[in-house]
Amino acid sequence: MGKKKILVVDDSRTALFMVTTILRKERYELVTASDGEQALEMAASERPDLILMDVIMPRKTGFEACRELKRREDTRAIPVILVTTRGEGENVEAGFQSGCNDYVTKPINALELLTKVREHMGAR
Amino acid sequence: MKETRPARPDHGAYVRKVQEDTQSFAQGLIGEVERLRVQVAALESEKAALAAQAREIETMVRANDALRAQIEGIKAETQAYSSRYAAVEQQNSNLANLYVASYRLHGTLDRSEVIAAIREIIANLVGSEEAALFEIDSDTKTLELVDAFGVDRDQCRSIPLGNGLIGLTARTGEILVVDPSQASGATGLESRLTACVPLKLDDTVTGVIAIFGLLPQKGGIEDLDRELFDLLATQAAFALYCTGLHAKVALEIERRW
Numbered sequence: 001m002g003k004k005k006i007l008v009v010d011d012s013r014t015a016l017f018m019v020t021t022i023l024r025k026e027r028y029e030l031v032t033a034s035d036g037e038q039a040l041e042m043a044a045s046e047r048p049d050l051i052l053m054d055v056i057m058p059r060k061t062g063f064e065a066c067r068e069l070k071r072r073e074d075t076r077a078i079p080v081i082l083v084t085t086r087g088e089g090e091n092v093e094a095g096f097q098s099g100c101n102d103y104v105t106k107p108i109n110a111l112e113l114l115t116k117v118r119e120h121m122g123a124r
Numbered sequence: 125m126k127e128t129r130p131a132r133p134d135h136g137a138y139v140r141k142v143q144e145d146t147q148s149f150a151q152g153l154i155g156e157v158e159r160l161r162v163q164v165a166a167l168e169s170e171k172a173a174l175a176a177q178a179r180e181i182e183t184m185v186r187a188n189d190a191l192r193a194q195i196e197g198i199k200a201e202t203q204a205y206s207s208r209y210a211a212v213e214q215q216n217s218n219l220a221n222l223y224v225a226s227y228r229l230h231g232t233l234d235r236s237e238v239i240a241a242i243r244e245i246i247a248n249l250v251g252s253e254e255a256a257l258f259e260i261d262s263d264t265k266t267l268e269l270v271d272a273f274g275v276d277r278d279q280c281r282s283i284p285l286g287n288g289l290i291g292l293t294a295r296t297g298e299i300l301v302v303d304p305s306q307a308s309g310a311t312g313l314e315s316r317l318t319a320c321v322p323l324k325l326d327d328t329v330t331g332v333i334a335i336f337g338l339l340p341q342k343g344g345i346e347d348l349d350r351e352l353f354d355l356l357a358t359q360a361a362f363a364l365y366c367t368g369l370h371a372k373v374a375l376e377i378e379r380r381w
Contacts, residue, residue, distance in 0.1 A: 012244045012248055013241075014224060014241060014245055014248050014249070015244065015248040017224050017227065018221070018224045018248060018249065021223065022220055085247070085253065086340065105339070105341045106248055106251060106339060107248060107249050107250060108248070110214075110217030111210065111213055114213075
C-alpha cells in the first residue's frame, strides 16, 4: 500500500515547516501550498488523503477554500482539518459551517495534531 | 395297658434350624460386610480422586492468582510504557519546535526575513499575536522599536534602558516571565506583558523581544516556551547580527567594485 498523502496549507513558512517536521516522521507523503487558491488547485491535482489548512491566508482564507473543496464533487470526500489561532466557539462554528471535519489550534501541539491526523486518515 | 408318653419335642431339628438360620444370617452379614467393604473401597478411591482434584484446583487457583498478578504487572508496565511514549513524543515535539525555530532564524541572511521568522516563531510556536522587537541604540541608551504586531507602535517606539519591565530586561539581561497571579505594578502597554526576552550576543544585550497577550487557548507560559525564549535570546540576536554583518560586507563589496 502506498504512502498516504497530506496537503499542508499555510502562508507562514515557520508553521509550514513545523507541521511538515511533525508529520514527516510518520512517513506520510507531504505536499504543500501557501494560500487557499493554491490549495484548491493542488487538492484537485494531487488528490491528497487529508488536507491540513490554516484559516488566515492570503488570496483565499481557509474557510473559503474549505467551502469550495466541499462543494466540488472531486474533492468533497477529502477530510479537512483547519488550523486556527482562535479556539473560541464562534470561530470553531464558522469552521464547521465551512464543512471542515476537524480543527486544531495554534500553537500546534504535535500529539494532538498526530492524533487527529491518524483519526481522519484511519477513516479512509 | 400301654402307657403312652407325650412326644418329646425335636430339639435336634430346632437346633439345626437355629444353626441354619444363624449360618444364613452370618452369610448375609458376611455378604453385607463384603458389599460395604467394596463400597468403602469405592468411596475411598472416590475420596482420593476428589482430593487429587482438589489439589489440582488449588494448583489452578494458585496459577490463576499468579497469572492475574502477571496481568496486573503487564498492565502497569504497559501504562508505564504509554506514559513514557507520550513523554518521548512530547519531547520530540519540543525538540521539533526548537529545531524549527533555529532553522528559520538561520535560514536566511536577509534582515527582514529574520524579523519575519521571529514574528512567526512568536505567533506559531509560543502562541501570541501581540509582540514587539527592540534593538539597543548604544548612543541614545534606548531600546528602539524594530517590529511590532498586534500592539500600538506609538506606545513603544523608544524605551530608555532600565525604564519599565522592558527596559529593565535590557539592563539585567535576564528573561522575564510575568506571573499572572501577582500584580507587576506595570502600567500602559506593559500591563499586558507576558514575557520579555533579552537578545544577547555573548553577554552583551543587543535588544529585547516583548511578548504581550497570549492566544486565548494558551493557558500560560510553559517549560517549552522558556526553552524557546532561551533559544531566541541567543539565536535571534546572532541571526540579526549576521544579517547586519552580511549587509555591511555586501555594501563594502559593492563600494569596491
